Amino acid sequence: MSGISRxxxxxxxxxxxxxxxxxxxxKALAAGSFSGYPDGMGVLVDLTRCIGCRSCEAAxxxxxxxxxxxxxxxxxxxxxxxxxxxxxxxxPDENAYTVVNRYDTESxxxxxYRKVQCNHCSxxxxxxxxxxxxxxxxxxxxxxxxSKVCVGCRNCMIACxxxxxxxxxxxxxxxxxxxxIMCHETRLKNGLPPACVEICPQEALTFGKRKDLIKIGxxxxxxxxxRYVNHLYGEKELGGTHWxxxxxxxxxxxxxxxxxxxxxxxxxxKDFLSTxxxxxxxxxxxxxxxxxxxxxxxxxxxxxxxxxxxxxxxxGAQ
Amino acid sequence: MSAKQILTTLMTALAFVMAVTMxxxxxxxxxxxxIGIMAQYFDAVEFDHEMHTELGEDCSACHHHTxxxxxxxxxxxxxxxxxxxxATVSCRDCHLVAPFSAEQIQREAADVYQxxxxxxGLKAAYHWNCMGCHEEMDGPTDCQDCHSRTLEGDAFYHAxxxxxxxxxxxx
Numbered sequence: 037m038s039g040i041s042r043x044x045x046x047x048x049x050x051x052x053x054x055x056x057x058x059x060x061x062x063k064a065l066a067a068g069s070f071s072g073y074p075d076g077m078g079v080l081v082d083l084t085r086c087i088g089c090r091s092c093e094a095a096x097x098x099x100x101x102x103x104x105x106x107x108x109x110x111x112x113x114x115x116x117x118x119x120x121x122x123x124x125x126x127x128p129d130e131n132a133y134t135v136v137n138r139y140d141t142e143s144x145x146x147x148x149y150r151k152v153q154c155n156h157c158s159x160x161x162x163x164x165x166x167x168x169x170x171x172x173x174x175x176x177x178x179x180x181x182x183s184k185v186c187v188g189c190r191n192c193m194i195a196c197x198x199x200x201x202x203x204x205x206x207x208x209x210x211x212x213x214x215x216x217i218m219c220h221e222t223r224l225k226n227g228l229p230p231a232c233v234e235i236c237p238q239e240a241l242t243f244g245k246r247k248d249l250i251k252i253g254x255x256x257x258x259x260x261x262x263r264y265v266n267h268l269y270g271e272k273e274l275g276g277t278h279w280x281x282x283x284x285x286x287x288x289x290x291x292x293x294x295x296x297x298x299x300x301x302x303x304x305x306k307d308f309l310s311t312x313x314x315x316x317x318x319x320x321x322x323x324x325x326x327x328x329x330x331x332x333x334x335x336x337x338x339x340x341x342x343x344x345x346x347x348x349x350x351x352g353a354q
Numbered sequence: 355m356s357a358k359q360i361l362t363t364l365m366t367a368l369a370f371v372m373a374v375t376m377x378x379x380x381x382x383x384x385x386x387x388x389i390g391i392m393a394q395y396f397d398a399v400e401f402d403h404e405m406h407t408e409l410g411e412d413c414s415a416c417h418h419h420t421x422x423x424x425x426x427x428x429x430x431x432x433x434x435x436x437x438x439x440x441a442t443v444s445c446r447d448c449h450l451v452a453p454f455s456a457e458q459i460q461r462e463a464a465d466v467y468q469x470x471x472x473x474x475g476l477k478a479a480y481h482w483n484c485m486g487c488h489e490e491m492d493g494p495t496d497c498q499d500c501h502s503r504t505l506e507g508d509a510f511y512h513a514x515x516x517x518x519x520x521x522x523x524x525x
Contacts, residue, residue, distance in 0.1 A: 085478075089497075091511075094510050094511050094512070095510075097512075098510060104512055105512055108511050108512045108513035108514075109510075109511040109512055109513070110511045110513050111513075227455070227456030228454075228455075228456070229454040233454060234454070236478075237477055237478070237481050238478055238481055238482070239453075239474050239475055239477070239478030242454075242472075243454040244454070244459060245459065245463070248462075248463070248471070251471065252471060252472045255471065255472060256472065259429060
């Protein structure tokens, strides 16, 4: 290899590396700048206040025009229902966007009730996983979806860290994903709290701006020492959720994943995704450059060698 | 007029004013309160205020510091130990029927010095206040002991007449 070509080779490599680094960092910066909608609305769920009356389930059913339930909403026997060999309690599905479960815990003498619904993540994994862009995170705070474009692939059901989206298995021809939308269409965008919040007799659900709810949550922990575990679940978990929780017992005892990490799910693939443009745009150019340089160097050698190589290739092909 | 006479007169006047104020306060006090402002799925609650005043040690057990009888709550007493009777002692003047309305959320956001940022709405205030005490003192704690469910309520809970009869029989 001659001195000139080596210098050009190095220069080309450095330029390529610089370009990829620059492209990468720019991408990461752009992707990292979204910090949710702090002015978006959310709900603070206080498990110490919930009495398991299931009125929120009834209100959700009415507001969202869901089918009639198998058992009336004042029937407490649903709390004894378990699935998958007793390992799982009730889950939201196509007929119920929210359910309340009862937990008999080690830490508390009284049962603890927990309402389950979409947590409306600041950076939703369902949204990232949807290849038809059916999901939208609205500035009001809700994670909504357009069932007209949903193709029923169920990627979002796998992506959701809280196992929330349900699927209309009952529909043979147009099955789509179904989940809580924080009453966005009928209430939230008109400045009203979700139906479940309004019906709650205990104000176990507090509606407000996410940033204010964080303040209120910490204030409750501070003013009632001994009532709560010192943690506001959802403030930081998975990049933050718009539904947050206070509990008197450790969160793992009432069915929460105690340590899902504070990174949004999208961050698991963000680094990889930012290298995609690099691979697609820069690698072809860079390797073409290497190839051309290598070819040019070959040009200095004798032609017999070239012919020999050609023969070899042909032999190999046969 | 001697200093003693003046003092006596003043004291008498003061006692008279206080007596009148107290009498007025108790005159204003309702014997019966019909709580129907939120009635829809459940009927109005006919609250026997007179009976409950005899049970409570003083008004602050329910009315915090607003009745002018002081307060024993260690969280409230720092500011409200000597609070006078408030202009209004009615629950709904502080605990709102619609605590999460857009107007209320705007109002709270505008008032940056607001200390009470977590005041419960009227429905929660009633349930907490009543239920907390009823559990302690063996008062009624079942929903329909205080307010019976309306037909609209039966439909809301998808509980027809038969289902609700079984439900009541079960208790």
